[in-house]
Amino acid sequence: MANMKKIAELAGVSLGTVSHVLNGTARVREPLRKRVMDAVHATGYQPSQLARGLRRDKTNLLAMIIPDILNPFFPGVVRGAEDVAFSNGYRLVLCNTDNDHGKEVMHLNALRTYLPSGLIVIPSDFSDLTAQTESYRRAGAAVVCVDRIPRHWTGDSVTINNAEGAYQAANYLVGLGHRDIACITGPLHLTSSQDRLKGFKRALRAAKIESPHGYEQESTFDRAGGYAKTKILLRMVPRPTAILACNDLIALGALLAIREERLHCPEDISVIGFDGLDLTETTTPQLSSVYQSSYQLGAAAAQLALDRVADKTHPVRHLVLKTELKIRESVAPPKNTGSTVPLRKSRAAAPVLTAQ
């Protein structure tokens, strides 16, 4: 592989001049410059990122740490980050933690000595990352925290407005006439889960609704959890007429449990999910959901990181992206308040409604 020395020989200039031409670090006279560039093109020379990084104390790598790319929420985040990174000449090193703090630390340690310019991290469930990430900052890397923010986090961050999103969803159900509204939350040690629950409760409080104790069920962020918790909810008296599922996978499990109990969504029970994944469009009924742009989340995070690379003294920013309530087929008024025609009419076997 060609190196600078060879280019210098070919162009008949010194090594330093080649570097100056390549980095624009000094105004080199045109004839020399051209000779250098010709040699570069002739050989297909590309500078060694390894040597460059070693010398500059920094590479064009961004470390990205996420729980699990198999969870359909995360590909969007990764893609958003990669696009912004790529268009700025950076590359992404992707690491999955499975929400395992040990793995997270291993990745963090292993990548630091590559001297990435930035670190974009969606923390594993239980982690307090300040210790680990501090060493990145010391190494000059820009650290951005995404989606879930550890307590006491002081660096840049991007989240969505979890509380507001949940509030709007719950409020919509209230507006439809629902009074018996349950919530299946995500793991409550996550800030995002906590905030969604807060928003849910605020909506109920505003409507002066008091829920039975078991109406709030904590679940894992997956279908199995949603299924299990819904089974519990469906056995409660009074049975809830609506469920706010704090992510779409939970909602998927809820739909499954509802069908298995020979109930119908939305006629017997309404369901709203959270995230607005593509799969909400292909379920039956189509799933209403609090949409958030995972792509924007990732893109914003990468941009924040690159901004900080460019200016270390920039004041810390906490970006909060908006959610959007997308109502599809999975919600309807409760049976006993027949104020509105149900949204789905095509299913002949649907239970007859009391009004209209």
Place this chain on the structure above:
Amino acid sequence: MANMKKIAELAGVSLGTVSHVLNGTARVREPLRKRVMDAVHATGYQPSQLARGLRRDKTNLLAMIIPDILNPFFPGVVRGAEDVAFSNGYRLVLCNTDNDHGKEVMHLNALRTYLPSGLIVIPSDFSDLTAQTESYRRAGAAVVCVDRIPRHWTGDSVTINNAEGAYQAANYLVGLGHRDIACITGPLHLTSSQDRLKGFKRALRAAKIESPHGYEQESTFDRAGGYAKTKILLRMVPRPTAILACNDLIALGALLAIREERLHCPEDISVIGFDGLDLTETTTPQLSSVYQSSYQLGAAAAQLALDRVADKTHPVRHLVLKTELKIRESVAPPKNTGSTVPLRKSRAAAPVLTAQ
């Protein structure tokens, strides 16, 4: 950040000894060894991957190039590769090409000078990669091609048995009594698409079925393509009674088009997808599909790469993974041959069948 020199000072030994201890490249006497390790632990020292890579002419990075992580097929591949990489001490640099050969080349060029140990690539649609990847081989990297194999590819590769998978699916439809079977293929410049079509045709030939010309529709590998092509198919005379969609997203589009035309799957028309994504379980009806393990695909690719890193002289391998036909709700015998009870009975509004 601590470096080897500092460790040497702390332990009161020479720089070379530290290196020997760390790399096990010479048998260092225990007391010295211990002093070195103590210093390492005390400082939390980790060797600079940049310097090490520069010196060794190779890093513990694997470059992974895929079309688009947002396509639900690819996260599994990435995860499989990352798991194998991680458990062997390697990290993955992830690049999306959007099937854009230009982008692919940019990524390839940008990553080469990081001296990754391996390159795992799912080629962009049109690319002949031999030129690009040759430079990786020269740089000592192990190159593995996954899922789609360029013509004339001579290196290691992993694919699935596309032809056999499609054959089995088509054959199953034939066995059910279908004679009017259409196929919506992926882009036919991809080997995977070609092979699936071949398998489809072989099954029909074996059953002595001759299809009208338009029964083979070429589509992009997405929902929109599947939707559009299905619309075309549904207007043909005779209308096909079954469709083999060459991936699940196409099948999703087919389901949508069928519903929009007020037809029913599987009563009016059967659909089988390809890939066996999770989403096939949550559609209505649940989608039958030719399952392949994207995770295994990625894991095998990474393993092949690491094997070659360990032994450059290993003979070239072409792994071909098996598919498995998963029959769910989206297939039934054609209406005019009432040999079997349809699989779905729950929908009251379903058209009456001619027999049974």
Place this chain on the structure above:
DNA sequence: TTGTAGGCGTTATCAG
């Protein structure tokens, strides 16, 4: 068994 020194490919500093 341990220490020394050269060099991997860059960049940056500093004379000319």
Place this chain on the structure above:
DNA sequence: CTGATAACGCCTACAA
């Protein structure tokens, strides 16, 4: 404006 030259941190002959 151009050219030497010294690091960056590590590995590895080779010498002791």
